[in-house]
Amino acid sequence: MEAKKYLKNYAQKADSVLDEFFAEKKKEAQAISPIAAGMIDRYRQFMVGGKKLRGAEIKLGYELCGKRAGKEVIKASTSIEIIHSFLLMHDDFMDQDDLRRGQPTSHKQYEKGHTPHFGLSMAVDTGDLGMFLAYEMLIGTHIPPKQKTAAWKILNETIIEVAYGQALDLHYESRKKVIEEDVLRVHTHKTATYTVTAPLQMGAVLGGASKQKLQALEKFGRPVGIAFQLRDDELGMFSDEKTLGKPADSDLKEGKNTLLFVKALELGDKKQKKFIKYAHGNSNLTVKEVEKVRHIIIDTGALACSQKLGRKLVEKGKKFVPQITKDSRHQETLYSLADFIIERES
Amino acid sequence: MEAKKYLKNYAQKADSVLDEFFAEKKKEAQAISPIAAGMIDRYRQFMVGGKKLRGAEIKLGYELCGKRAGKEVIKASTSIEIIHSFLLMHDDFMDQDDLRRGQPTSHKQYEKGHTPHFGLSMAVDTGDLGMFLAYEMLIGTHIPPKQKTAAWKILNETIIEVAYGQALDLHYESRKKVIEEDVLRVHTHKTATYTVTAPLQMGAVLGGASKQKLQALEKFGRPVGIAFQLRDDELGMFSDEKTLGKPADSDLKEGKNTLLFVKALELGDKKQKKFIKYAHGNSNLTVKEVEKVRHIIIDTGALACSQKLGRKLVEKGKKFVPQITKDSRHQETLYSLADFIIERES
Numbered sequence: 001m002e003a004k005k006y007l008k009n010y011a012q013k014a015d016s017v018l019d020e021f022f023a024e025k026k027k028e029a030q031a032i033s034p035i036a037a038g039m040i041d042r043y044r045q046f047m048v049g050g051k052k053l054r055g056a057e058i059k060l061g062y063e064l065c066g067k068r069a070g071k072e073v074i075k076a077s078t079s080i081e082i083i084h085s086f087l088l089m090h091d092d093f094m095d096q097d098d099l100r101r102g103q104p105t106s107h108k109q110y111e112k113g114h115t116p117h118f119g120l121s122m123a124v125d126t127g128d129l130g131m132f133l134a135y136e137m138l139i140g141t142h143i144p145p146k147q148k149t150a151a152w153k154i155l156n157e158t159i160i161e162v163a164y165g166q167a168l169d170l171h172y173e174s175r176k177k178v179i180e181e182d183v184l185r186v187h188t189h190k191t192a193t194y195t196v197t198a199p200l201q202m203g204a205v206l207g208g209a210s211k212q213k214l215q216a217l218e219k220f221g222r223p224v225g226i227a228f229q230l231r232d233d234e235l236g237m238f239s240d241e242k243t244l245g246k247p248a249d250s251d252l253k254e255g256k257n258t259l260l261f262v263k264a265l266e267l268g269d270k271k272q273k274k275f276i277k278y279a280h281g282n283s284n285l286t287v288k289e290v291e292k293v294r295h296i297i298i299d300t301g302a303l304a305c306s307q308k309l310g311r312k313l314v315e316k317g318k319k320f321v322p323q324i325t326k327d328s329r330h331q332e333t334l335y336s337l338a339d340f341i342i343e344r345e346s
Numbered sequence: 347m348e349a350k351k352y353l354k355n356y357a358q359k360a361d362s363v364l365d366e367f368f369a370e371k372k373k374e375a376q377a378i379s380p381i382a383a384g385m386i387d388r389y390r391q392f393m394v395g396g397k398k399l400r401g402a403e404i405k406l407g408y409e410l411c412g413k414r415a416g417k418e419v420i421k422a423s424t425s426i427e428i429i430h431s432f433l434l435m436h437d438d439f440m441d442q443d444d445l446r447r448g449q450p451t452s453h454k455q456y457e458k459g460h461t462p463h464f465g466l467s468m469a470v471d472t473g474d475l476g477m478f479l480a481y482e483m484l485i486g487t488h489i490p491p492k493q494k495t496a497a498w499k500i501l502n503e504t505i506i507e508v509a510y511g512q513a514l515d516l517h518y519e520s521r522k523k524v525i526e527e528d529v530l531r532v533h534t535h536k537t538a539t540y541t542v543t544a545p546l547q548m549g550a551v552l553g554g555a556s557k558q559k560l561q562a563l564e565k566f567g568r569p570v571g572i573a574f575q576l577r578d579d580e581l582g583m584f585s586d587e588k589t590l591g592k593p594a595d596s597d598l599k600e601g602k603n604t605l606l607f608v609k610a611l612e613l614g615d616k617k618q619k620k621f622i623k624y625a626h627g628n629s630n631l632t633v634k635e636v637e638k639v640r641h642i643i644i645d646t647g648a649l650a651c652s653q654k655l656g657r658k659l660v661e662k663g664k665k666f667v668p669q670i671t672k673d674s675r676h677q678e679t680l681y682s683l684a685d686f687i688i689e690r691e692s
């Protein structure tokens with residue numbers, strides 16, 4: 001199936017089980033306090049509008065074992081979507097972002113009528129809550145404990161890797177010189193496993209996959225996962241606020257380390273390099289200056305470099321598809337998914 | 347066995363499995379980056395010096411099923427101790443505390459040579475890491491998936507309750523008037539379940555306990571758990587910095603809502619009330635003023651009120667001990683544990 005269609009179908013099913021789950025959690029929270037119930041509402045609201053790529057991959061990973069994903073698997077698959085919102089909430093606080101998916105970020109919402117520190121505290125606490133809600137969803141599924149524990153193990157190890165990746169990202173941001181290797185190291189640990197390999201493997205262990213299949217999924221997922229982040233960085237620089245749901249210059253102004261900046265600094269002439277250095281991490285840039293950075297990224301060939309590497313990585317991953325499954329329909333979905341990851345516009 | 351002795355014995359065993367676990371995790375982290383390995387070191391260091399009450403209760407809960415706790419159960423029991431450090435790290439950030447267990451708090455450690463926001467970000471990220479490390483410990487134990495999943499469920503639901511309790515605490519801190527009921531609501535959700543009921547129940551489900559035993563543990567744990575926090579608040583006001591590992595006036599200066607302040611405001615004369623209102627949440631108090639608040643809390647009978655309620659709750663809990671176990675040695679340990687919780691000096 002075409003990836004876009006697959007994601008759309010999945011999102012509908014996922015939203016339905018998520019609504020049910022959050023309604024139940026809200027009842028429990030209400031019994032404690034309206035404050036607790038409010039957290040549940042905000043969390044659910046925060047989840048609206050994502051691509052739900054990772055959840056869909058859990059479903060796909062399960063189907064790769066030749067099984068039809070019923071409601072319990074859909075429920076289990078949404079655990080990673082719930083976790084994803086927790087990661088975004090904490091990320092937004094660390095990046096000091098104001099907008100996410102077109103809404104004020106969690107800490108910005110909570111600070112209304114309170115202090116900024118209260119906003120940050122509540123965003124972190126709500127994120128913490130969400131992480132455990134994610135596991136609550138997984139725990140509550142009617143899946144045999146052995147498979148459930150196996151999926152739990154993968155998800156848990158993955159988030160540990162994400163936490164390391166996040167720390168690297170935070171540290172590198174305050175470094176003077178960051179090289180391609182550093183950028184790809186962050187992409188690998190913060191994004192790649194978590195975005196492609198882990199969800200596919202989670203679905204696969206729920207479906208009782210063989211070791212060989214799990215290994216093949218990793219060989220597919222690792223390069224494709226890095227390509228996902230390269231595309232994210234391209235969109236973060238060249239898309240528009242409406243599509244992104246946040247300012248299209250925030251990566252630049254926050255001084256995010258992306259391949260685009262590393263390559264522009266490597267390939268640019270003296271003047272271009274100087275301007276990139278001036279602009280990267282400068283929160284006071286004018287619209288014109290941001291536009292100038294875009295031009296430099298294009299003119300130096302930095303954008304082409306990123307796109308070329310993304311395509312190369314996706315093609316590398318695709319080679320392993322025949323090792324994952326012999327079923328031509330599933331192969332088609334995996335190929336389409338890999339392409340979607342670097343061709344998507346949001 | 348006397349509770350103090352039980353805790354001391356346990357702490358030794360726990361430290362040994364924790365050292366082993368963190369050494370292994372450090373190896374994995376080192377393969378990613380020295381930054382990741384550094385996080386593991388700091389996390390382990392942060393854990394040094396706690397009472398390890400909750401971990402010990404997991405062991406005790408298991409033994410209440412008439413079984414001897416071997417290494418795998420000890421390993422599983424330390425998961426709550428790992429989680430505890432995550433909660434403290436995030437708590438310290440929310441409370442803006444500088445000291446914990448005699449060391450700089452996590453965000454204070456990380457901000458050295460960086461910005462305060464970097465310190466906060468790394469403390470939150472390290473806390474996030476710790477939470478998943480806790481589950482990693484539990485996942486890695488050789489315990490049948492069914493029992494493991496049951497323990498996971500209890501721990502997970504408990505931390506959800508803690509997150510709600512934390513949110514109530516944060517909200518009440520900015521309220522003008524807080525009553526006894528509010529204080530006890532926070533204590534119930536933020537502390538009581540997590541500190542007594544849940545660990546005992548976790549151990550019990552690992553040991554295959556009956557529903558009746560689990561219910562009896564809750565009846566014991568709920569009042570005793572609230573009493574734990576009352577004692578914590580008393581120590582937070584009347585102990586010294588060396589014993590507490592943090593300033594003995596921080597609850598007062600941060601405007602923590604404790605029964606001591608609620609009762610002093612309720613029972614004090616006009617002058618006393620005025621002074622408490624002036625002092626509570628005032629970070630610029632002199633040593634003399636802090637001392638004056640202590641006198642008011644004693645003179646108004648607020649301290650006696652808290653101690654009396656603590657004793658009453660502990661006695662209430664103890665009544666259920668015979669429902670938990672018929673074994674007189676275990677009964678003795680539970681009685682001693684309940685007494686320890688309100689008699690402890692740290």
